[in-house]
Amino acid sequence: MEDLPNIYWSHEEESINIIKxxxxxxxxxxxGLNISKVCEYILGKGNLGRIISGDLDxxxxxxxxxxxxxxxxxxxxDFHRIVNTMELxxxxxxxxxxxxxxxxxxxxxxxVMYSRVYLHHATRSSEGMLKKAILDLLEENIVTIEDLVKYDDIDFWRILREGTKFTKFIAERLFSRNLYKRVLELKWRELPEELRHEILGKENAISKIEKEISENSDIEEKYIIVDASPLHMGKKVDVKILLKDGSIIPFEEVSTLVNSLRGAQLDHWRFWIFAPKEMVDNVGRVARRVLGLR
Structure with missing residues (x-):
């Protein structure tokens, strides 16, 4: 739910709320545990915070x-090796x-998991469809964020199937694996640099593109998914290494692999537009015009 546009929800804050x-x-x-300390760690703060919320949590x-x-x-x-070599x-x-x-x-x-699973087009399409369905439930006041947090899988799928005409449509498609299809797929170097910077730099850029395509195609926004792969390798890996001489240095200084993976993620980065199969041609023509593509 943290990825829903214009919706604020934090699983860390929710965890703290449940604990308290x-x-x-x-x-x-x-x-004998200090509740305040535990909550602090959940937020990634304090001396043990990076174990709960960090690049190697x-x-x-x-x-x-x-x-x-x-x-x-x-x-x-080697999970056990990492744990056994950790030190405070x-x-x-x-x-x-x-x-x-x-x-x-x-x-x-x-x-590998990002390249093959989390950023696979079927994953991105199905996740996008679920987000659209959740937003529809919220906008129609059928559920609240507080309700969604309490639901288990059975509750969630029940409300999806009983919700609105659109959420029923999404539930049926997800269960039959009739996902939204790829209208457009562009690699990192295929997307104009100016558009790439806008998508990565502006919070509402994706929603803006969806709205513009919708207005120019007479197709509701809920049937259009614009998606850009998240970059899972940031500018630095927040891991510190304790050398044998007792000095502590950033992980990048002892591993050239970090920069290689940071570059490699761009090889698998994609900009996608998805829509139901019957709308692909119409959405595709309009999307290319909106994005200034040939």
Missing amino acids: NTIISDKLAEE VDRMDYILRDSHYTGVGVTY LNDSVVIKEKGIIAVEGFLIARH
């Missing part, structure tokens, strides 16, 4: 292995020098 307002806080207190380490297993993509990395030094989490290769293995595994 349920029996969990009592259980943590019984174990437990969430990322978990979902890479779990998603790899359930999607059948044969990637793995001067209120900062560091990785000992002997854990460098294990961290590189994790970054490679993450790169």
Whole structure:
């Protein structure tokens, strides 16, 4: 839900809310844990915060292995080696020098999962369809953000199938795997530089393009998905390495692999426009005109 346009929701803040307002806080207190500290760590703050929210946090380490297993993509990395070479030094989490290769293995595994799974066109299309359906439920006041947070999978699919005409349409298509089709697919170097900067730099650029295509094609925005791959490798990897001589340096200074992966992610970056099969031709013609493409 954090990716929904014009909707504010934070899973970190929701986690803190659950801890503070349920029996969990009592259980943590019984174990002698400081509730304020725990909440601070969830936000990525404090001396252990980077373990919970960082480039090498437990969430990322978990979902890479779990998603790899359930999607059948044969990637793995040495999770135990990373954990065993972690150390808390001067209120900062560091990785000992002997854990460098294990961290590189994790970054490679993450790169493969993004390239083959998270950024696959079917994944992006289905996720885009779900976002459109959720927004429709919210706009029609059928559910609230607070409702969605409480739903399990069964509740969510029930409300999707019983919601609006559009959400029923989406649910049926998702279950039959009749996804929105690719209207347009452009690689990093195929997209005009000015348009690329606008898409990556402006928060509402995607919504603006969807609206313009909708207005010029007489097709509702909910049937048009404009999508740009997220860049999973940032300008730096926030991991510190503890060398044998006791000095601490950034991970990039001991691994040339980081820059290679940062460049490689652009090879798999895509700008997509999706629409139902029966609308592809119309949306395609208008989209090219709106984007100034031949």
